[in-house]
Amino acid sequence: MNIILAGLSPRDETAFDLFLKRFMAGWHWQGLPAKKGAPLPGADVLVVDLAAHGWAQHSAQAQAQLQLATGQSVAVLLVSSHDASWPSAKAGFQQQKWIWLGKPYNAESMRSALSQAAALVKDDKKPASSVLPPAAAGNPMPATSLPKAFVLPGLSVSTVATPPAEKVAEDDPAGVLHAPDDHGLSPDDLAAQLSLLPAERFLLLRKLSAGLQARTPFEVRFTVQHCLVVHPADGWVASNTPKPVILRVCNSDALAASVTFREIEVAQVEERLHQLGMSPHDLSDFLRELAVAAIPASPPKHTPST
Numbered sequence: 488m489n490i491i492l493a494g495l496s497p498r499d500e501t502a503f504d505l506f507l508k509r510f511m512a513g514w515h516w517q518g519l520p521a522k523k524g525a526p527l528p529g530a531d532v533l534v535v536d537l538a539a540h541g542w543a544q545h546s547a548q549a550q551a552q553l554q555l556a557t558g559q560s561v562a563v564l565l566v567s568s569h570d571a572s573w574p575s576a577k578a579g580f581q582q583q584k585w586i587w588l589g590k591p592y593n594a595e596s597m598r599s600a601l602s603q604a605a606a607l608v609k610d611d612k613k614p615a616s617s618v619l620p621p622a623a624a625g626n627p628m629p630a631t632s633l634p635k636a637f638v639l640p641g642l643s644v645s646t647v648a649t650p651p652a653e654k655v656a657e658d659d660p661a662g663v664l665h666a667p668d669d670h671g672l673s674p675d676d677l678a679a680q681l682s683l684l685p686a687e688r689f690l691l692l693r694k695l696s697a698g699l700q701a702r703t704p705f706e707v708r709f710t711v712q713h714c715l716v717v718h719p720a721d722g723w724v725a726s727n728t729p730k731p732v733i734l735r736v737c738n739s740d741a742l743a744a745s746v747t748f749r750e751i752e753v754a755q756v757e758e759r760l761h762q763l764g765m766s767p768h769d770l771s772d773f774l775r776e777l778a779v780a781a782i783p784a785s786p787p788k789h790t791p792s793t
Contacts, residue, residue: 488513488514489514489516489531490515490516490517490533491528491532491534493521493556494519494521495536495565499536504516505723505768505769506597509722510594511598516534517530521539521541522540523552523556524555526555526558527560531561531608532562532604533556534565536565537553537564537566538590540552540553543567544573546572550576550580561608562584563586563588563600563601564585564588566588566590568591573587586600586607588600672771673771674696674719674774677696678699680778680782681693689782690743691737692737692778692782695707695777698717698719699719702720703719703751704716704719704750704753705717705751706750707748708747714728715733716756716759716760716765722769724768725763725766725768737777
């Protein structure tokens with residue numbers, strides 16, 4: 488599936504890129520600035536931020552411009568969850584292949600919207616004789632196990648209503664949903680590996696594991712200028728610390744003893760990233776890299792004392 492992102496901010500594009508790589512492998516995206524008065528390029532799915540285009544509120548002009556921009560393409564439209572103007576005008580554009588996604592949104596609600604979009608794209612590609620009537624089209628992909636939110640700064644964890652369970656298809660219409668990367672390492676997997684190792688070893692990894700289990704954002708400070716910011720619930724980590732330094736501390740409990748940890752308020756996380764000039768990266772990949780570098784390939788099992 489090819490996606491055009493129209494009018495999303497650079498930060499939201501970064502969030503979307505991480506989300507797509509982790510949960511919808513095989514999909515590709517291209518970002519375009521908001522531009523009114525011209526059709527958007529062809530793509531399987533368009534994701535359009537209405538407010539960025541000046542269409543936050545419904546009007547006849549906004550609707551006409553939106554219809555010109557999307558044409559006959561399947562489109563996921565980002566609109567404020569508090570807006571009532573577009574829903575009230577729904578009768579005027581029922582034939583459009585539009586899927587509405589309220590802002591703020593999270594990973595699961597975006598996945599649901601893209602799943603519905605993929606189903607519509609698949610229906611469009613069926614022979615004419617087998618195309619379902621509009622009332623029956625749009626079955627979403629099956630719900631898959633996802634974290635409650637995989638969200639980056641700028642994307643709230645508040646959810647939008649997902650499709651009713653009875654509309655969920657039994658198979659994946661687009662064949663693109665996958666479980667999280669097999670090469671990643673979850674916080675629970677890290678804790679399980681550490682449980683097989685001597686309790687006095689791997690101090691940094693144990694501190695990280697404890698912070699991850701708490702599920703609240705925290706900062707790991709190596710020096711006055713160098714640190715990690717970890718958001719366990721949203722599944723990302725950001726760092727301005729050279730990777731060799733982090734790996735060296737992982738392998739030295741003496742160095743790890745001087746590392747400090749502190750919790751960060753959720754509302755302050757984005758500000759902290761801006762202050763330090765850091766970009767988020769996938770947490771499971773980061774944990775896997777640390778574990779591979781620090782933990783023995785075949786950890787010794789504890790044997791009961793006799």
